[in-house]
Structure formats: structure tokens, C-alpha cells
Amino acid sequence: MADIAVFHPDLTSRGGGEAVCMNILDTLEEDHTVTLYTIVSPDFDGLNEYYRTNVSDVGVDHFGPVGSALATAGAVAAEYADVTFGRLQSSILNRYLDGRDHDLIFSTYNEFSFDSPAIQYIHFPNFGVSRNSRVYRVYDRICDVIDGFDKSQICESTLLANSEWTAGVVEDVYDVRPDVVYPPVDTAGFEGAPWSDREAGFVSIGRVEPSKHVLRNIEIVSRLHQRGHDVHIHHIGPVAHDGYAQKVSEAADQREFVQLEGALPRRELVDLVCSHRYGLHGKKEEHFGMAVAELAAGGTLPFVHDSGGQREIVDRRRELLYQDVDTAVETLDRVLGDPARQERLREALPDVEALYGRTRFRESIRDTVDRVLES
Structure with missing residues (x-):
């Protein structure tokens, strides 16, 4: 049994990345001690019902009211300025997690600079992808400073990608091709009519x-x-x-x-x-x-x-x-x-x-x- 930290900034959006995280938590808690690091306190009852998982024995370390405020600010920015705070939330959480003592860190929300042994599941690279907007370039630079981005640490991690296409993008950025582990599609009940x-x-x-x-x-x-x-x-x-x-x-x-x-x-x-x-x-x-x-x-x-x-x-x-x-x-x-x-x-x-x-x-x-x- 190992002590494993799972890193996912926000489970409230209930997309494909959150399906990956919930299935990983459900899988790992069977054999290991697992702590979820996140910005917003998760509603595991609702998430288990939504994703047909059974996460029940996972510790949670979150930001409380501060995390909720960050999530609210991100939603407002996405609505009125077409800017999301996902990268910023992740960078803050990355800095918060820095120095914590775990046998393994598992990021289910793209890649980050971790000193500990790490597995990083990449939906799309956070770093190294050029943006046309000057505002976004400044935003990315601020996030780099916050989370202490170190490309070499990412390349030393075990990288996974959600598709061959994403793996190709990651390889272009880091010169390392991740293993492809397609996300967990819940096929239960899909019994089509003639x-x-x-x-x-x-x-x-x-x-x-x-x-x-x-x-x-x-x-x-x-x-x-x-x-x-x-x-x-x-x-x-x-x-x-x-x-x-x-x-x-x-x-x-x-x-x-x-x-x-x-x-x-x-x-x-x-x-x-x-x-x-x-x-x-x-x-x-x-x-x-x-x-x-x-x-x-x-x-x-x-x-x-x-x-x-x-x-x-x-x-x-x-x-x-x-x-x-x-x-x-x-x-x-x-x-x-x-x-x-x-x-x-x-x-x-x-x-x-x-x-x-x-x-x-x-x-x-x-x-x-x-x-x-x-x-």
C-alpha cells in the first residue's frame, strides 16, 4: 500500500477530465491511501451518482471558501471575457502541493512541475503551446511564476495522454511521447434499438x-x-x-x-x-x-x-x-x-x-x- 496524492483543481464542471479523476480515485482507493488535492470541496455523493463510481475512502485537502471564490471568479471570467481560470487555479494548487510528502503524485488534470515521483494524465498540454493573444501570454507567464514551471521535471514524470492526437501534441512540446490511455467511457445501458x-x-x-x-x-x-x-x-x-x-x-x-x-x-x-x-x-x-x-x-x-x-x-x-x-x-x-x-x-x-x-x-x-x- 502506498500513500498517493491525486491532483485535480475542480471537479464541479463534470466533464471528461472529471470522469478520469473519479475513476482513478475509485481504482486507487482499493489498494492505497489516497488524498485528493483540489480547489473546491467535492460533492462525492453527487459525483458518484453522475459517474457511477463509488469513491468513499479518499482524504480531501481543499481551499474552502477561497477555493469557492476562485471557482466563481473563473465562471464570471469565462462568461464575460471568454477567459478561464483553470490554469491559474492549477498553478496555485501546484504551489500549495509543493513539498508535501507522498510516495506518488498523480495529476489527473494535465502536466505540472512535481519533485516527487509523478504520473501525469494530459488532456491537453498546459505549457509550451503558443497563444496568439497578448493577454493570454501574460497570463501564462504569471502562472509559470506561481507554479515554478520546470520542463525537465515534467519530462521525468510518467506521462499519459487521452488520445494519439494529444500524445502527438505533447511530443511536439516536450520531445517525449506519452502512453495513450483512452478515458473511461461508461457504456452501461447502451443497448441500442434496431x-x-x-x-x-x-x-x-x-x-x-x-x-x-x-x-x-x-x-x-x-x-x-x-x-x-x-x-x-x-x-x-x-x-x-x-x-x-x-x-x-x-x-x-x-x-x-x-x-x-x-x-x-x-x-x-x-x-x-x-x-x-x-x-x-x-x-x-x-x-x-x-x-x-x-x-x-x-x-x-x-x-x-x-x-x-x-x-x-x-x-x-x-x-x-x-x-x-x-x-x-x-x-x-x-x-x-x-x-x-x-x-x-x-x-x-x-x-x-x-x-x-x-x-x-x-x-x-x-x-x-x-x-x-x-x-
Whole structure:
């Protein structure tokens, strides 16, 4: 049994990174003493229900009211200035953790400069990626000073990445290629209805914010309507940006074939995916795309932007990739009008449970931790 620190600044956003963290906590607490270092006090009851985990024996070291204030400030900055405080929160937490005595530190939120033996799960590199904005460059420099960034320490850690695409980005930055451990996709309950019984519509999943391009998804389906396709779209996900959500709501109100579902309970999300034929994902350069994997697990044909790690989930099939609204409409028009092509694409999609399931993820994490502790 080892004493392991897990590093994750904020579990409240409930995205793919938080799924990784909760599954790692659930895995490690079985055999080790685990302490979670975080900014905001986690609601483990709610998180366990949301992610179908059973985290119950983990110590927590958090910032209390100060952490809540940082999280609130980050939400306000994201809403009104399109700037997130994630990197700043991480840098503060990194400095706070500096010097703590643990056998192993496991970062589930990208890479940081740790003196102790460390495993670092990278969703996308924090450091070394150029930014065009002068404000962001200054912001990054401030964060570097706070957390004492040391590139050599990162390269000495055991690095994991959430996709081959992300691993390539990390290699460009650090000249070290991480091992790829795909995130844990919860495939429970995804038992799709026969294709003939499914509705000829789309499901999209993700927070309602600009990076998810919900408005573009609506425009794509609208133009398919103009070409004579009787399709609709359900968008599932909580509001994360009030101004953008208002625009999305106005667009939906003008189109009877658009339904905004909000943050559905897990069972309802699964049922909706499994009763529809198609998925549509709007985010560009998605680092992996757990929502895309869920759409595939549910038996839909998921159409995704031709960038990032999400292409790996659809096996880089050209018929499932698009670059903009125009190419999306052309591609979907061809596929929707060709039942034989749809059948071929469905048969070619990967086995989501085998490649991306939770059992595979947890086995990989156990093996990695054991290897690092032994060395």
C-alpha cells in the first residue's frame, strides 16, 4: 500500500477530465491511501451518482471558501471575457502541493512541475503551446511564476495522454511521447434499438457554451431540412455560458425540429441516444471526445469535426468527418440518402467497450501505478 496524492483543481464542471479523476480515485482507493488535492470541496455523493463510481475512502485537502471564490471568479471570467481560470487555479494548487510528502503524485488534470515521483494524465498540454493573444501570454507567464514551471521535471514524470492526437501534441512540446490511455467511457445501458425502429434524428451532447458550437449544429440540421430531409436534433447538456445559451434558445424557438433537453439524468440520456440514428458533435480539436464515444456506444452514426482525437473514435472514416457547415451538409446529405452506406459505416465502427470502456481504463491505471511504484 502506498500513500498517493491525486491532483485535480475542480471537479464541479463534470466533464471528461472529471470522469478520469473519479475513476482513478475509485481504482486507487482499493489498494492505497489516497488524498485528493483540489480547489473546491467535492460533492462525492453527487459525483458518484453522475459517474457511477463509488469513491468513499479518499482524504480531501481543499481551499474552502477561497477555493469557492476562485471557482466563481473563473465562471464570471469565462462568461464575460471568454477567459478561464483553470490554469491559474492549477498553478496555485501546484504551489500549495509543493513539498508535501507522498510516495506518488498523480495529476489527473494535465502536466505540472512535481519533485516527487509523478504520473501525469494530459488532456491537453498546459505549457509550451503558443497563444496568439497578448493577454493570454501574460497570463501564462504569471502562472509559470506561481507554479515554478520546470520542463525537465515534467519530462521525468510518467506521462499519459487521452488520445494519439494529444500524445502527438505533447511530443511536439516536450520531445517525449506519452502512453495513450483512452478515458473511461461508461457504456452501461447502451443497448441500442434496431436501426429500423430508431428515429431519423440527431443527438448532440455537451455543455451549452461557444466551444461546443451548438449553433452550428442547429444550422447544419436546418440546411438538411432545406434539402428535404425530415430530421430533428436533441441537444443534451447544461448551460455553461448564459449569453451563448440565450442565442441557442432563440434559435431553437424558431425551429420546431430543435429540442434543448438540458442536463438529463443518465438513464434518460442513454435512452435518447439509443433511440436515434445519428449523432452530431460540434467541438473543434476535441482532445478525445467522451460524448462521441457515448454516441458510438449507443449505436448512432456520430458525425464529428475533422480535427483532434475524436477522429480516432470514428476510425477516421471520411463519411463521418466534416470541416465546416458546407462540408457537413454535403457529407450528411449523401449518408442520409444512402441506407447501404449507413449500414457499412455502422459495421465499421469500433467496439467502444473494448477500446474505451471503464474496465480497460482501470486495468491500465493499476498497471501504470504499480510499475511506477516498483521503479
